[in-house]
Amino acid sequence: MIQRQRNKKRRWSDYICNGMTYGASAISAIVLAAILFFVFIKGASSIRWDLFVQDYWPSNYSITIETDKNKVGEFEVPTSLDEDAYFSKKWGIVLKDEKDGEESVVMTQIVPDSPFHYLLDQSVKNNISSFQWKEGLMLEKLDYVDKQGNTSMAGSLFMQNAEDIVKVLDEDVTQITSMYVKTKGGGIRGSIISTFYLLGISLLFALPIGVSAALYLHEYARKNKVCSWLRSMIEMLTGVPSILYGLMGVSVLFPVTQMFGATTTNLLLGGLTLAILLLPTIIRSTEEALRVIPQSLRDGSLSLGATSSQTIFKVVLPCAIPGILTGVLLSIGRVIGESAALIYTIGTFINDSPGLLTQGTSLAVHIWSMMNMEQPNFEMAAAISLIILAFVCLLNISMKILSKYWYRKWN
Amino acid sequence: MKRKKKIIADKLFRTLFLSATLLSASVIVLIILFIVMKGIQPFLPQYEHGQVSLFSFLFGTTWRQDQHIYGVGYIVINTLLTAFGALLLSFPLSVLTALFIAKIAPPKLAGFMRSVVELLAGIPSVVYGVFASSVITSMVMQIAQSFGVVTAGGNSFLTVILLLAIMIFPTMTSLSITAIQAVDKDVELGSLALGATKTQTHFKVVLSSAKSGIFAGAILGLGRAFGEASAVAMVAGNKTFGPTWNLFDITRTLTSTMLTGLKETTGVDYDIRFSVGMVLIIVIFLSNGILHMVKRRIGKIK
CATH class of the missing domain: 1.10.3720.10 (MetI-like)
Incomplete structure (x- = not known):
């Protein structure tokens, strides 16, 4: 009788001891899961291809278009156009609003033979070089010649969004004098x-x-x-x-x-x-x-x-x-x-x-x-x-x- | 002739290998020598930026770089408190987990837990820091609120302890696993033959036979807790006086002091970092020495 009671007591203490090891292991597994979960939830949305190829510090450029290409054309709307993107039919460029801390207008796509393939970098005076168009460039300011022949300005610096700028591009712009663009930065x-x-x-x-x-x-x-x-x-x-x-x-x-x-x-x-x-x-x-x-x-x-x-x-x-x-x-x-x-x-x-x-x-x-x-x-x-x-x-x-x-x- | 060349080549390689060994072995000497040499500079009378008193450095209870008051005494106490706090929290968990992995768990679960421990060991300390400064701090903030205490954005003594407990866990666990697995099978079988249950054997016989190895793991874990820098610096909060006894108050450890305000590259603020490093070396040496003595004691009594 005593023996059996003892055995029972023993079994309970065994269960408790074993349970403790299970509990300790569970805690460590939970901690690891919490770390992985946190990192994933917080970080996954920021991981894009740009992150790997972009510079950390944003850089600014003043660019223009080669003189013989700097004119209005007619371009087909690209087939894969996002709903929130705006396409300029006369310049063949897609603009999009982006809210990444501050609001900005980003050039996301250009169609083949758009004038934007022939860009010149005029940031350094007397040393104009060709400039490669990149996806994700932010269009800050646009100097242009309008239909009446006056020079005028547009861009996100004047609180205009992508829709406004595309409207200006299609209805008013005859020639682009210069553009002020910024790379996004924040890359690694x-x-x-x-x-x-x-x-x-x-x-x-x-x-x-x-x-x-x-x-x-x-x-x-x-x-x-x-x-x-x-x-x-x-x-x-x-x-x-x-x-x-x-x-x-x-x-x-x-x-x-x-x-x-x-x-x-x-x-x-x-x-x-x-x-x-x-x-x-x-x-x-x-x-x-x-x-x-x-x-x-x-x-x-x-x-x-x-x-x-x-x-x-x-x-x-x-x-x-x-x-x-x-x-x-x-x-x-x-x-x-x-x-x-x-x-x-x-x-x-x-x-x-x-x-x-x-x-x-x-x-x-x-x-x-x-x-x-x-x-x-x-x-x-x-x-x-x-x-x-x-x-x-x-x-x-x-x-x-x-x-x-x-x-x-x-x- | 050919033979002679071969012998020369043999000797050459032997010398080369020997010099690589000597170089590797001399690193520890270089580390200690140079840190001590630079670290005692501010206490010498001919120090160019104004001598710092060694006594007030070692026993001071205020650290104000802006007022040129450097007292590392309370920081040492804080460091010891956080490290031992973390050890207290993490040690039982890691021993139990090690026992689970080595003896109790079914093979598949043991394999899984092994990977968990390995992954925890592989996570870099900055990642722990990022995790601590957003998840653990908000947890601590909630705990503090339930006690009706306000914390400095969750940066606190308790946060550092929790962070360090997580960080030293894998080191201690993997060493404990090795120690438990090294226990002689005969000891275990003897215990079982005497009528003890499996669990009793694990807890009473296996653990006490492995205690020397487990203790070595604890010493290594403690060393890691003393020396952990970047993660701790993110959540310590850098209190300018102390020592900190309140769990919800901010604190300052030796390593977090060494990582604050890295702008300057000359002057007292720069050199004093080597002095703090020197104190860190002494703390690690002393605690290791004492613990090894304790370990020998424990090892003897069976």
């Missing part, structure tokens, strides 16, 4: 380029050094005190917060980049700092790969008369490539997500045309800049977060595939 093209710069530089330095160090530690090093010291010193790097890497970057590596002519924080500095930050990751994953390679392969190569360096380059390294690749994927993930170390070393100024020795922002630092403006731009921050998360997922999946393939190879 520059930050994407900077991110690639950082990836390139950091892997270029971290990969050879990291793989060499792993080779030494695993293939050459004897098991003595010095080597275990070296090993634990490298291990300690994994516990160093990334912000301290940033401090180290500006104090140790900045003079190095100064030798190449850097005057401010720059992408080279960021890349070098990241290279150091990546070293422990690459060393560890390479060593793990080396550990799995059967000793018999090395012995076989050595007994056939190969030297130890030949064995390493022709037998050991090719076998370790999947492991090194895992390290590279991990590194790419770290570079893309890193922010604290980079805020110090590349600055937070969003640069549309980044170079090796200029400032620029990686995607993560771009988010940081968006969040640190006077009015934090949550939509953009979430949109870039979504892009980063998609990339992280992709990396995770490819890492899983890689390790599966690798596992099969040796087992």
